Amino acid sequence: MPIDISNIPMIDTHEHLVDESFRVSRENDILSMFLRHYITTDLANAGLSNGKIQELRDPGRPLEKRWVYLEPFWRKVTHTAYARALTIAMRDLYDIPCLDQETIAEAGRRVTDASQPGLYRKVFHKAGIESAVVHDLDSLYDENKTWNTPLPRPSDPPGLFMKVIKGSDLLHIRSQTAFFDTVTRLSESPVHSLQDYLDLVDSVFTRSPAAAAVKIGHAYSRTLASTRPTFHEAEQAFNQLIFSAQPEELASGAAVRPLEDYLWHYIIQQATLHNLPIQIHTGLLEGSYNNLDNANPRHLIPLLMEYKEARFVLFHGGYPWTRDFIALGKMFPNVWLDMCWMWVISPRAGRGMLHEMIETLPQNKVTAFGGDYIFVEGTYGHSVLARQNITRVLEEKVTEGWFSEDEACQYAQAVMYDNARQLYVKQV
Numbered sequence: 001m002p003i004d005i006s007n008i009p010m011i012d013t014h015e016h017l018v019d020e021s022f023r024v025s026r027e028n029d030i031l032s033m034f035l036r037h038y039i040t041t042d043l044a045n046a047g048l049s050n051g052k053i054q055e056l057r058d059p060g061r062p063l064e065k066r067w068v069y070l071e072p073f074w075r076k077v078t079h080t081a082y083a084r085a086l087t088i089a090m091r092d093l094y095d096i097p098c099l100d101q102e103t104i105a106e107a108g109r110r111v112t113d114a115s116q117p118g119l120y121r122k123v124f125h126k127a128g129i130e131s132a133v134v135h136d137l138d139s140l141y142d143e144n145k146t147w148n149t150p151l152p153r154p155s156d157p158p159g160l161f162m163k164v165i166k167g168s169d170l171l172h173i174r175s176q177t178a179f180f181d182t183v184t185r186l187s188e189s190p191v192h193s194l195q196d197y198l199d200l201v202d203s204v205f206t207r208s209p210a211a212a213a214v215k216i217g218h219a220y221s222r223t224l225a226s227t228r229p230t231f232h233e234a235e236q237a238f239n240q241l242i243f244s245a246q247p248e249e250l251a252s253g254a255a256v257r258p259l260e261d262y263l264w265h266y267i268i269q270q271a272t273l274h275n276l277p278i279q280i281h282t283g284l285l286e287g288s289y290n291n292l293d294n295a296n297p298r299h300l301i302p303l304l305m306e307y308k309e310a311r312f313v314l315f316h317g318g319y320p321w322t323r324d325f326i327a328l329g330k331m332f333p334n335v336w337l338d339m340c341w342m343w344v345i346s347p348r349a350g351r352g353m354l355h356e357m358i359e360t361l362p363q364n365k366v367t368a369f370g371g372d373y374i375f376v377e378g379t380y381g382h383s384v385l386a387r388q389n390i391t392r393v394l395e396e397k398v399t400e401g402w403f404s405e406d407e408a409c410q411y412a413q414a415v416m417y418d419n420a421r422q423l424y425v426k427q428v
């Protein structure tokens with residue numbers, strides 16, 4: 001029962017794409033881009049050392065020599081969905097059927113040659129992506145870190161991206177130095193108290209009228225669970241940590257916890273006040289070695305219970321807690337479920353989820369695609385996997401007699417476009 005969703009445009013709910021001007025001026029060596037994330041984790045877990053990965057990313061070294069070293073590891077991961085996305089991108093965008101010793105030099109040339117203004121628009125058009133919600137990670141490449149600010153920067157290219165407020169940078173206190181760096185970038189007024197800092201957080205929201213959402217990724221460094229500290233408890237932690245004579249004390253998670261938890265609540269309140277969805281990382285953590293338990297979406301339940309007016313968008317299918325994730329969508333009117341990253345984590349798990357979400361949830365609560373890539377070729381490859389697998393699920397649902405063909409296409413329109421538009425595009 002063929003279903004055709006190729007003409008349905010997508011709003012991509014989550015990307016980390018660097019601005020195009022940066023991509024075309026500097027970041028266009030194939031391995032330096034492709035080995036930035038995801039496949040790199042597969043390669044590292046297959047035995048490739050971090051030191052070697054750094055060398056392989058170095059555009060100053062000859063590409064073919066780098067490939068010779070990489071290839072045996074590459075062969076160990078070519079069947080993963082991370083690799084599949086790249087293979088699809090190389091095939092469709094650059095007419096390179098597979099990356100190997102024969103093709104790597106030409107592949108590298110084509111990727112570099114394509115790095116011209118207009119690249120993103122062209123790739124988005126081919127992928128059928130109308131626009132994307134972007135949490136830019138340009139600071140990853142910027143030695144001076146001058147772009148590392150929670151404020152959304154102007155979009156490049158304009159009109160294609162909707163930027164987010166980087167909420168984690170406001171609430172996760174990594175060190176005194178990092179804290180005062182953030183403060184200096186955000187304001188000329190000094191911060192002497194917790195109240196001063198909360199005023200600064202307010203100002204980030206009021207200065208970001210074009211923001212599409214607030215993004216919180218703190219599960220990478222701490223639990224999603226939150227206590228309910230009082231202002232006084234948070235203030236004590238703030239005074240002790242931020243103005244401590246021994247900055248190293250900040251390394252202690254327990255000491256910083258009342259402050260971070262207080263800020264976490266405060267950011268939810270601010271987002272609600274400004275009618276911004278709150279995108280929250282749940283589930284799988286990118287990279288090797290981290291505490292997966294921190295990212296269990298069930299840790300969020302007390303917050304979901306408390307903030308009934310907030311719009312919580314839970315990310316990444318909560319993988320591997322996909323059923324818990326779906327159950328949260330079924331139980332909480334203030335929860336939206338987002339499948340960003342899912343189709344390159346596991347298409348099969350994504351299909352299973354989508355089947356179950358069709359059977360359990362109102363269709364306005366699901367957003368089915370977010371590329372979650374730093375480089376646009378990844379976005380493209382992921383989008384193809386998303387369309388293929390969404391199509392397959394819908395065809396299965398039609399064959400099972402659950403959907404008519406019309407219902408299946410209408411569902412696709414909702415989860416690929418309408419729901420994301422409702423959440424993120426400013427209605428005028």
Ligand SMILES: [Zn+2]
Nearest residue numbers: 014015016372
């Ligand atoms: Zn992400």
